[in-house]
Amino acid sequence: MLIELQAAALRHPAATAGAAPALHPLDLRIEPGEQLAVIGPSGAGKTSLMLLLGCALRPSSGRLSLDGQDPWQLPGTALRRLRSRLFLAPQVPPLPPRQRVVTAVLAGRLPGMGWGASLRMLVHARDAAAAQAALARFDLEGKLFDRVDRLSGGERQRVGLARALMADARLLLVDEPLSALDPSRAAQAMQVLVDDARSRGATLVASLHDVPAALRHFPRILGLREGRLQFDLPPQDVTPARLAALYGDEPPGPPPAFELPDTTPAPVVVMCR
C-alpha cells in the first residue's frame, strides 16, 4: 500500500487546549511493500503516527492518502473496506481475558469478513489449523486452547503478533511489538513479522524503543522527537551522534525487562485532632 502524508498534523481529540500537537505538519511517502521503523524518545509521537496511518485518528490539518485515496473523504462502506486492508497492532493487544488463544488469533481475520462469517468463525473456532500455524511461528503452538488470562505478558504479546499474521492486510502497523519480550524472543518475533510482510508484499511500519533491533531489521529508520521528524535515513546513516541528538537525556535501547520493586517507604499518615 502506498502511503502519503502531506503536511499532516495531529492533535489528540482529548488534548488540553494549550498542549503542543502530538505531530507537527509532516510530509512522508512510504512505497508499497516498504518496511520502516519509527524510533524516538517517549512522547515523541510514535503511537500517534501509527494511529494516523491506521485511520484511527484523523489528521487535524494536512492530508493522509492511502493508495491515492484520502480515507477521510470516503463514504462509510468504502472507509470500512479500506480499514479492512489495514492492521494496527497496539502496544498492549486488546485480548479479552477469558477468550481462548485460538479465538483471539482468528480474530485477526475479522476486519476483512462479514458479520455472519465472523460469528461462525469465532463461535466454532473455524480454521484452528491456521491459528496454530501462526502461533507456531512464535513457538506458542502448545497454547492454542489456553485462556488468554493464563498467559504471561510476553506470550500475550506474541499472541497479538500471531493475530497480525492472520490478517490479510496490505499495511501492517505494529506499535512497540517487543516491549514484553526477552532479547531472543524479540529478535525472533521481529524476524517473523518482517518475513511475513515481505512474503505478502505488505507495507510494514513498526515503532520500536529497541534501537539496535530497529537498525538490524529495517532498511529505513524514521527518528521522531517532540512530534517532528528529525531524520529519515537508512540504518547505516543513523550514527551515535544522531541518536544522541534524537534521545537527548533518555538513553536509546530496550526498556528494562522488569520493573524494580519500589523500595520507597510508604508515607506515614499522622492523624491530628
Ligand SMILES: Nc1ncnc2c1ncn2[C@@H]1O[C@H](COP(=O)(O)OP(=O)(O)OP(=O)(O)O)[C@@H](O)[C@H]1O
Ligand atoms: N489520548 C491522548 N490524549 C491526549 N494527548 C495524548 C494522547 N495520547 C498521546 N498524547 C500526547 O501526544 C504526544 C505523543 O504521544 P505518543 O503516545 O504518540 O508518543 P510515543 O512516542 O508513542 O510515546 P511512548 O514511547 O511513550 O509510547 C505526547 O505528548 C502525549 O502526551
